[in-house]
Amino acid sequence: MSTAILVDTTRCIGCGACVSACKEANGLPKSEDTTLTAETLNVVESHSGVFVRKFCMHCQDPTCASVCPVGALRKTAAGPVIYDESRCMGCRYCMMACPFSIPRYEWKLVLPRVRKCTMCAPRQAKGFQPACTEACPVQASIFGDRDELLREAENRLRQNPAGYVPHIYGRDEVGGTSVLYLSAVPFEVLGFPANVPHNPLPMYTHRELSKIPNVVAVGTALLGGIWWITRRRAEVAHAEGDEEETPRASVG
Amino acid sequence: MSWRRLPRATFWRVVLAVILATGFYSALLRFTKGLGAATALTDRFPWGLWIGFDVLCGVGLAAGGFTVAAIVYLFHLERFQPIVRPTILTAFLGYALVAVTLLFDLGRPYRIWHPMVMWNPRSVMFEVAWCVMLYLAVLALEFSPVIFERFRWQRPLRIVKALTVPLVIAGVLLSTLHQSSLGSLYLIVPSKLHPYWYSPLLPVLFFVSAIGVGLAMVIFESNLSARTFGREIEMPLLVDLGKGIVVVLAFYGLMRFQDLASHGTLRYLREPSTETVLFVLETLLGVVIPLAFLASRRVRESREGLFVAAVLVIAGFLLNRLNVSLTGLEASSGTHYFPKWTEVSVTLSLVGLGFLFFALAVRYFGVFEVHSAAAQAQRRPRRVNTPVRVA
Numbered sequence: 001m002s003t004a005i006l007v008d009t010t011r012c013i014g015c016g017a018c019v020s021a022c023k024e025a026n027g028l029p030k031s032e033d034t035t036l037t038a039e040t041l042n043v044v045e046s047h048s049g050v051f052v053r054k055f056c057m058h059c060q061d062p063t064c065a066s067v068c069p070v071g072a073l074r075k076t077a078a079g080p081v082i083y084d085e086s087r088c089m090g091c092r093y094c095m096m097a098c099p100f101s102i103p104r105y106e107w108k109l110v111l112p113r114v115r116k117c118t119m120c121a122p123r124q125a126k127g128f129q130p131a132c133t134e135a136c137p138v139q140a141s142i143f144g145d146r147d148e149l150l151r152e153a154e155n156r157l158r159q160n161p162a163g164y165v166p167h168i169y170g171r172d173e174v175g176g177t178s179v180l181y182l183s184a185v186p187f188e189v190l191g192f193p194a195n196v197p198h199n200p201l202p203m204y205t206h207r208e209l210s211k212i213p214n215v216v217a218v219g220t221a222l223l224g225g226i227w228w229i230t231r232r233r234a235e236v237a238h239a240e241g242d243e244e245e246t247p248r249a250s251v252g
Numbered sequence: 253m254s255w256r257r258l259p260r261a262t263f264w265r266v267v268l269a270v271i272l273a274t275g276f277y278s279a280l281l282r283f284t285k286g287l288g289a290a291t292a293l294t295d296r297f298p299w300g301l302w303i304g305f306d307v308l309c310g311v312g313l314a315a316g317g318f319t320v321a322a323i324v325y326l327f328h329l330e331r332f333q334p335i336v337r338p339t340i341l342t343a344f345l346g347y348a349l350v351a352v353t354l355l356f357d358l359g360r361p362y363r364i365w366h367p368m369v370m371w372n373p374r375s376v377m378f379e380v381a382w383c384v385m386l387y388l389a390v391l392a393l394e395f396s397p398v399i400f401e402r403f404r405w406q407r408p409l410r411i412v413k414a415l416t417v418p419l420v421i422a423g424v425l426l427s428t429l430h431q432s433s434l435g436s437l438y439l440i441v442p443s444k445l446h447p448y449w450y451s452p453l454l455p456v457l458f459f460v461s462a463i464g465v466g467l468a469m470v471i472f473e474s475n476l477s478a479r480t481f482g483r484e485i486e487m488p489l490l491v492d493l494g495k496g497i498v499v500v501l502a503f504y505g506l507m508r509f510q511d512l513a514s515h516g517t518l519r520y521l522r523e524p525s526t527e528t529v530l531f532v533l534e535t536l537l538g539v540v541i542p543l544a545f546l547a548s549r550r551v552r553e554s555r556e557g558l559f560v561a562a563v564l565v566i567a568g569f570l571l572n573r574l575n576v577s578l579t580g581l582e583a584s585s586g587t588h589y590f591p592k593w594t595e596v597s598v599t600l601s602l603v604g605l606g607f608l609f610f611a612l613a614v615r616y617f618g619v620f621e622v623h624s625a626a627a628q629a630q631r632r633p634r635r636v637n638t639p640v641r642v643a
Contacts, residue, residue, distance in 0.1 A: 037295070067440055069378035070370035089366050090359020093377050095298040097440045101585075104295045105359065107288030112359045193584075195443045204439040205376050208432075208455055212379070216425055223421045227326045234328035 002060075003079035003124065004146035004178040005133055006153055007053060009190065010163060011140035014051035016044050021135035022055075025120060038106045041117045042132055045191060050183070052190045053132075053141065056081065056102045056117040057170060058178035061200035064094035064103060072114075079146070079178045080119035088114060099174055099196045119178070146178060153182055175200030268604045275601025278594035282356055292592040297581070301591040304577035306353035306599055308434055309570050310346050311384070312458070315466030316473075317343025317391060318420075318427035325420040332489055337398060337619050338477060339470055344391040345609055347384065349602045356598055376436045383430035390423045398617045432459040438576060446580040447517045448531045454576075457508060461538075464500040465569040467493045471562035475555070481614055485555060494552045497565060498543065505539040530571065530579050538568015 022042040023030060033040040035054075042055040062081045065073040072087035073094055090112060095103045106112035120130035128134070133143035142149070153168045169187045170177040173196050181187065188194040282290035293300050320339045324332050355361040367381040393412055400409035412419075435458030438445055451457065471490050478485045512518055521528055542564045551557030582588060613619050 063440060066372075066374045067377060069372055069375045069381055070366045071372040071375075072370075087366060087370050088360065089363035090361075091357075091377060092298040092359065093375070093437075095295065099441075099443050101296060105287075105298065107293065107295075108286055110284070110286045112286065193443055197442060201440050201442070202374060204442065204452075205436055206374065207452075208436045208439060209374070209376065209379065212429060215428065219425045219428065220421060223322070223326055223424055227328070227417055227421070230326070230328035234330060 002077065002146045002178065003119070003143065004058075004149050004180060005119070005130065005141055005143055006149040006180045006182070007141050008153075008156065008182045009050055009052045009140070010182065010184050011138050012044070012051040012053065013138055013140070014044055014046065015137065017135040017137055018042055018053055018132035018141060019044055021131040022117070025123065025131035026118075036102065036104055036116075038104045038108075038113075038115045041104075041115060047190050048185060050185055050190060052181070052183070054102075054191070055132075055179070056119070057100050057173075058117075058119055059174050059200070060176040060178065061174070061202055063097045063099060063174065063201040066202035066205070067093045067097045069093070076121065078121070078124055080121040080124065081178075082118055082121050083114055083116065085113045090114075097201070099193060099201060146180075149180055153180055156182060172198045174198070268608065271597065271600045271604045274593075274597040275604075278597045278601075279356070281594055282598070287357075287359060290592070290594045292589060292595065294587060294589075296585045296587040297589040299577060300589055301578075301595045301599060302353050302357040304574050305570070306602065307350050307357075308573040308577055310350045310353070311431065311434060312462045312465050312569060312573060313469050313566070314343040314346025314350075315427065315431060315462035316469045317346075317394075317466070318423045319463055319466040320470060321394065321420045322424050325416055326424070332492075334486055334620075335470055335474065335489060337395075338473060338614075340391060340395050341398075341610060341613055341619055342469065342473055344388075344395050345606045347388050347391060349606050350384070351388065352602055353599075376433050376440075380430050380433045380437070383426045383433065387423060387426040387430065390419055390426060393419055394423065398613075398619060402617050427462075428459060431462040432456065434458050435576075441581070444581055444584040445576070446527050446583060447515065447520060448512070448527055449576045449580040451511050451515070453507065453511050457504065457511075460500060460504045460507070461569055461572065464497055464504060465566055467497050467500070468562040468565035468569075471558050472566060475559045475562075477614070477620075480611070481620070483620060487553075487555065490555075490558055491553050494546050494558050494561065497561070498546045498552075501539050501543050501546075501565070505535075505543065508539075527575075527579060527583070530575050534568055534571040534575055536568075537564050538572055542568070 019040070019042055020030075022028070023040075026041060028039050028041070031037070031039055033043060034045070036043050042053060044051055044053045046052075058075075058079060058081045060075070062073065062075050065071075065075055065081060068088075069091060070087045070089060072084045073081060074084070075081050090105075092105060092114070094114060095101075095105060102116050104115045106115065120128070120132075123130060129143040133141045136142075142152075144152075150168065150171060153171075157164050157166055157168070163184055165183050165186055167183075167187070169181040169183070169192060170179055175198070181190075181192070183190055278290060287293060291300060291302075316339045320332060320336055323329050324336050354364060358364060367378055368385075372378050393415070396412050397409055400406075400412065432455035435454035435456075438450070438454055439452070442450055470493055474485055474490060477483055521532075542561045545551045545557060545561045545564070548557075551561065578589060
């Protein structure tokens, strides 16, 4: 049972309760940030008069987790993608790779961390729902099982086709995310990247990395073979030109 | 080593001193105030000059190491022996400088050892980290005879020389893997990297271009060393390398063109954007013009022609890597990036130190000596199967 959050932007009134709740739950200072920052892990943006909250999409096959060289980011069975700051060395590949450009960095600190929403994994572990969904006064953001939320979203699309763009953003994007969105306007208008593939991004590098054992095996045989074959010719050349001072090839 | 008077203040030495002074200040800033103060990097643009130039370009420019080692020790084209040592030295310094850059760029550089014990084999960067680590060791071992000869440590010298072929094979494999993996780093951003530069062929393109620029760097370094240390240029060797560059560039150009055409990317040429300008510039400088030059035998066999062609290839290569890592990602990032002067000063300082250490190695070690007495003494004993001349 993998948890998820459904954000119905047609219901959001832009009150910012989710932002305040997130700050309180994470011990973050209040701020007037209008975009995600190292101190604002959940933010309400306004596009063409529509309010939309932005935070980590908690992808099913997260790009950030696959690119981290030390495995500091991890998708949990419960749903959240969490960050182990004790492993992180600050290479920032996760920031580069995230198709939604979510992870933020503590640039001002000498010992910086990557920062993003954790879907309140610690709260979930204790049986609570995330602070943001609990705080939402109009149920624009709701928390639950991913499959159930997908069914709920499909219901809303079916019952009110004129009120929505017929698409659940996050159902298939990058192989599916745990944060799902419904909208009355095209998702690009709300600032969502329009051209993310529907297959998980880690697949693009897996294709290359899986070839490595082959490259090593075939390469060793090929290079060893070339050395062996050309050595003969070089030896003959040496033997024939031995009166001159032709140095044997060795390192250096 | 006898004590010398203070070196003369030549123009380049003053330039280096100024660069190193600014680099020192930038380093202080970086480590006392953090990345935000010392760089122009932001959340929307987390990788900048240090990754785009120092790492991506630096590793490529050092590719001559594995290429020339393979040519001499695996293909047994022993006439290239004289350029092995300086090329390996260039490669070693190049990779060492990349490692130092990472100490600047990583948010927590004291954790640089983490990939050794914390593994994520799904990550291209994990693979790059390991390959670069192992290859640095290989390069150090390949260059060690120069040190051993200097101090006349015969036993280590013998051991290392016996390991030549396995070391070179390991070096070629490791280089193939990480040169291509630097390209693979960008496979994961199909929605962010501009189509001019995004391609499933990125690993292959990075690998082939590394070979090309490695050869060009040999020509470049030979010319510079000849002028600085009063050495003679080994023209016949460089001419052959020039021919090699023609083949590599032709292959690269065709592969790239075919890839772009088949994805319909060439239609972007109709848009007069910054990306178009830089893409055209990179193609002209790095492929078209050097190909045209080197195709002419008269240019190829002239010292200046080769040098100019090499410089063009290097310039085009640098531009290509910067385009992949910086230019191509700007549009999707929603922001602009231009390095802060402190970032530039760190980069220049590291490059300057590279030149400095190269010069010091040449002065105090036998980098340009192939037929040293120690080398003669270490000649392998006769093989059983050596052919006997039939009268």
